[in-house]
Amino acid sequence: MPNVFVNYRTGDEESVATMIARELARRFGSERIFFASNSIELGHRFPAELVRAVEECDALLAVVGPRWVEVRGADGRPALESEQDWTRREIQTALDRGILVIPVLVGRATRIDRTVLPDDLLELADCQYRRFDHRNAGADLRALGDALARLLPDLGAVDRDDRAERERAKAKTPEKSAQDGGPTRMRTRDVEQRVRGGIGNLNGDLSGTFVNEPTGPVNTGRGHQYNAPYFEGDNTGVQFTAGDNSGTVHQRFERERERRRSDDGR
Numbered sequence: 001m002p003n004v005f006v007n008y009r010t011g012d013e014e015s016v017a018t019m020i021a022r023e024l025a026r027r028f029g030s031e032r033i034f035f036a037s038n039s040i041e042l043g044h045r046f047p048a049e050l051v052r053a054v055e056e057c058d059a060l061l062a063v064v065g066p067r068w069v070e071v072r073g074a075d076g077r078p079a080l081e082s083e084q085d086w087t088r089r090e091i092q093t094a095l096d097r098g099i100l101v102i103p104v105l106v107g108r109a110t111r112i113d114r115t116v117l118p119d120d121l122l123e124l125a126d127c128q129y130r131r132f133d134h135r136n137a138g139a140d141l142r143a144l145g146d147a148l149a150r151l152l153p154d155l156g157a158v159d160r161d162d163r164a165e166r167e168r169a170k171a172k173t174p175e176k177s178a179q180d181g182g183p184t185r186m187r188t189r190d191v192e193q194r195v196r197g198g199i200g201n202l203n204g205d206l207s208g209t210f211v212n213e214p215t216g217p218v219n220t221g222r223g224h225q226y227n228a229p230y231f232e233g234d235n236t237g238v239q240f241t242a243g244d245n246s247g248t249v250h251q252r253f254e255r256e257r258e259r260r261r262s263d264d265g266r
Contacts (some may be wrong), residue, residue, distance in 0.1 A: 002034035003155055004148060005057040005094070009079065009087045013065030014104045020061065020104070023141045024148070028155050050086065054093045057058060058152050059100040061145055062124065063132075069116050081118065092120045100151065103129035104144070146238045169251075 005025060008017035012241075021035035033039070034053040040046060054060065073079040080088055100252050103112060103124065114125040130147065132140045149156040156162070 001058045002039065002053055003028070003032045003152055005034045005054050005060045005090065006036075006063065007060055007087060007090045007094075008036075008063040009065075009068050009071055011071040012067040013063055016065070016104075016106050016134075017063040019137065020063065020132075020141065026146060027145050027160050028149075028158055032155065032158070051093060054090050054099070055097060057094070057099060058154070059102060059148065060091065060094040060104045061099060063106060064103050064109050064112065064129075065106040068109065080116075080121075088118065088121060091124060095121070095123050101127050102147075103127055104132050105129050106132045108132065108135060118225045194229065 006017055006021045006024075008014050015036070021033055021038070025035075027031045035056060037046070039053065040049045052182055069078065069080055071079050073082055073085065074083075080087045082088070101124065105111070111129070112125045114122055117125060130140075132144075145159075145161065149159045149162065227230065
């Protein structure tokens with residue numbers, strides 16, 4: 001069952017109607033958009049299929065261009081005046097059934113004048129419309145699709161553009177998280193140079209905060225704290241002084257002879 005019926009008049013911006021139908025079919029699926037003979041199977045009765053499609057749709061788009069009122073039928077009279085005019089009959093059926101009718105005014109088309117409408121279409125002049133400009137076709141088609149997705153929940157549920165946008169946003173999230181991941185941590189076994197001065201994060205065999213060459217007791221917050229007269233790491237270990245970080249820092253230094261013995265044994 002189609003959700004949207006695209007109504008238009010042959011000889012008045014039917015190319016725009018085709019463009020609208022194709023874009024909506026791409027975005028929501030061709031089975032949800034009814035467009036003239038494209039949506040009627042071979043052998044099916046044209047009049048019956050048109051009426052059925054209008055009666056079952058959720059919204060009808062009435063594409064109205066500058067010549068919508070002027071186009072004449074085979075008898076030379078304005079086609080709109082004929083009760084058998086299919087453009088008129090489709091709109092009338094939708095209005096009678098309380099279906100959402102959205103006029104799409106194309107190009108130089110002005111707001112629909114009630115004085116040119118037959119009595120059974122007078123309500124069309126009161127319907128809120130959207131405009132379509134050839135020079136702004138992409139944005140206007142997108143806006144029309146967005147409006148239909150908002151007004152018709154069934155369309156919103158199958159909106160391919162919305163799904164693609166969510167997938168793009170989801171793909172960007174890990175990338176952003178990686179960029180905002182915070183400072184890089186350093187493993188003690190990977191350090192091969194002396195670090196002089198400062199406070200930083202220590203990871204690896206030791207996990208916590210190191211304070212290198214402190215000039216006095218330092219409290220850096222919760223967690224382990226390591227104070228050293230100097231911080232030196234290689235592939236075997238690190239010299240440090242432990243502190244419980246609760247307000248008092250207890251410093252312990254290795255004697256030089258013990259440090260040399262440790263160095264000689266590397």
